Amino acid sequence: MSWLVRIRPGLIIAFGTSAVRGAAYRHFKPPSGEESPNPHTFTPYTLAEKQPISSTSAIFTLRHRDGATDPEAVKEAWIRSVWNVQVKQPQLQIARAYTPLPPKADVNNVDEVKAEDVMLLIREEESGEVSTYLHRLPENATIKLRGPNVECELPHDIKEVIFLAGGTGIAPAMQVAQALGRRTGRMMHILWANRRREECIGGISDEHQPTNPILHGSNAGWLTNLFRFGRAQLAAQATLVDNHSSQGKGVIVQELDALKERSKAATRELNVQYYVDEEKSFIQSGDVAKRLHLDSQDEKGSRLILVPGPDGFIEHWAGKKLWVGGREVQGELGGVLEQMDLKDWKVFKL
Ligand SMILES: Cc1cc2nc3c(=O)[nH]c(=O)nc-3n(C[C@H](O)[C@H](O)[C@H](O)COP(=O)(O)OP(=O)(O)OC[C@H]3O[C@@H](n4cnc5c(N)ncnc54)[C@H](O)[C@@H]3O)c2cc1C
Known part of the structure; x- marks a missing residue:
């Protein structure tokens, strides 16, 4: 099934996004009492590493505090989607979307998904509320995120x-x-x-x-x-x-x-x-x-x-x-x- 439909020349709409979001939630709903990453509540991660890429951008490696493994929805997302997580700026209570980088490519193990750490490439926007806040955080700081939010799903064919x-x-x-x-x-x-x-x-x-x-x-x-x-x-x-x-x-x-x-x-x-x-x-x-x-x-x-x-x-x-x-x-x-x-x-x- 195609997820893109042209309903008249030049106009394109996406099918599946909200359906996928619903599916993501069903898979991703945390068991009661356990703080697991999910699209509805913010889960605390630790900023394990901040690796500069250029004068304005860095890769942030975020580690789940309790070492939880990725829920099914994240594993699914890696296989067929473009997806993001939302990161919170706690003082202003606002959040922005960031797109996780794939786990390090392993030539010998194409099917294995080892994505427990969340890696984000974040550019510091001049006067940007959330990106500037994140770039100022020291290592081991707490960063709260929620997701996955699936933006689109790749068609099977x-x-x-x-x-x-x-x-x-x-x-x-x-x-x-x-x-x-x-x-x-x-x-x-x-x-x-x-x-x-x-x-x-x-x-x-x-x-x-x-x-x-x-x-x-x-x-x-x-x-x-x-x-x-x-x-x-x-x-x-x-x-x-x-x-x-x-x-x-x-x-x-x-x-x-x-x-x-x-x-x-x-x-x-x-x-x-x-x-x-x-x-x-x-x-x-x-x-x-x-x-x-x-x-x-x-x-x-x-x-x-x-x-x-x-x-x-x-x-x-x-x-x-x-x-x-x-x-x-x-x-x-x-x-x-x-x-x-x-x-x-x-x-x-x-
Ligand atoms: C689906 C999705 C995925 C994304 N993935 C990534 C990613 O992987 N990496 C990444 O770095 N970004 C990503 N982004 C962008 C990210 O979500 C933020 O938009 C970005 O970090 C800027 O947010 P901010 O709060 O720092 O800046 P904001 O505070 O939102 O400001 C943005 C810019 O507008 C200017 N501005 C703000 N207010 C005004 C005003 N009143 N007048 C004039 N100018 C103003 C600011 O100076 C700044 O330059 C993604 C966005 C989306 C939607």
């Missing part, structure tokens, strides 16, 4: 995915890559755009070689780049690489490499293209178009273009999401994708 990710939108892309890695013969293209190279140090696109050597780990061009980027910025990048990578690659880039390696066993292909604003490299409609028309087009199955937030990114590519009757809905297909011949590809805004 999924064949191919194009994922347009901006910044922390790489987290849901990694969830999908991980889920497709469990199924055979699937193809996924991640097009990941960042403002700064520091977010994806050492990331080399599968399709073409980089032209800016210092940003990709070579010594050539050091002087040119020293003038262009400044000593402080280069020093900061070098520190991030030294701290978090043994191969001159950032942590997320290493994880994407591992997902690619892991997907070789089951998925026909996972490829990643990196785009960096400060290097004047941007995702173009042509980058999407050429992936719509690959040889695999004759094969049966669903083909999806997934576009996660922030809002401006979604609007640019696929038009605005809307609020109707207190619920966020997909809205008309707009933006760049509306101008393209998408053939049988469906678009879903995350």
Whole structure:
């Protein structure tokens, strides 16, 4: 059954989300007296580690206080969904959604889900209430979260995915890559755009070689780049690489490499293209178009273009999401994708 239906040209709606949420609750309801993660009440976790990724983002590793294992709903979510948890800012009593990163990719154990720790890639937004609060917390602090909240479920017959990710939108892309890695013969293209190279140090696109050597780990061009980027910025990048990578690659880039390696066993292909604003490299409609028309087009199955937030990114590519009757809905297909011949590809805004 497809979870996306076009009820008239350009208008897309999602089926299944609320049904899945209901199902998630049934699986996830905590046994009475036991504090288990669930979508309705906040469960305390300990901030076990905060690993800087760039000057504005870090991976937060959250550990359940009582060492509880993941409920069925979380295990299910890893297999077929894009999902998030809500994290609470206790003083203001507000919460924001964050997307758990997949457990470390294990090439030898595709089916095993060991996701007891919750890992979140969180960017500190300037003056952002919750992200700033979280970034200021010391290790071992208590962080309360609830979930899982399933945003969408991948169709069973999924064949191919194009994922347009901006910044922390790489987290849901990694969830999908991980889920497709469990199924055979699937193809996924991640097009990941960042403002700064520091977010994806050492990331080399599968399709073409980089032209800016210092940003990709070579010594050539050091002087040119020293003038262009400044000593402080280069020093900061070098520190991030030294701290978090043994191969001159950032942590997320290493994880994407591992997902690619892991997907070789089951998925026909996972490829990643990196785009960096400060290097004047941007995702173009042509980058999407050429992936719509690959040889695999004759094969049966669903083909999806997934576009996660922030809002401006979604609007640019696929038009605005809307609020109707207190619920966020997909809205008309707009933006760049509306101008393209998408053939049988469906678009879903995350
Ligand atoms: C489904 C989903 C998944 C998500 N996953 C992730 C994830 O994995 N990682 C991640 O980092 N983020 C993720 N987000 C975004 C996250 O939920 C928060 O929106 C983000 O962290 C900012 O929240 P905040 O409370 O820090 O900022 P807010 O306080 O909400 O502020 C957001 C921005 O608006 C500005 N602002 C606030 N009020 C005003 C005003 N009155 N006038 C002008 N500007 C203003 C702030 O300066 C800030 O830059 C996700 C969002 C959704 C919906």
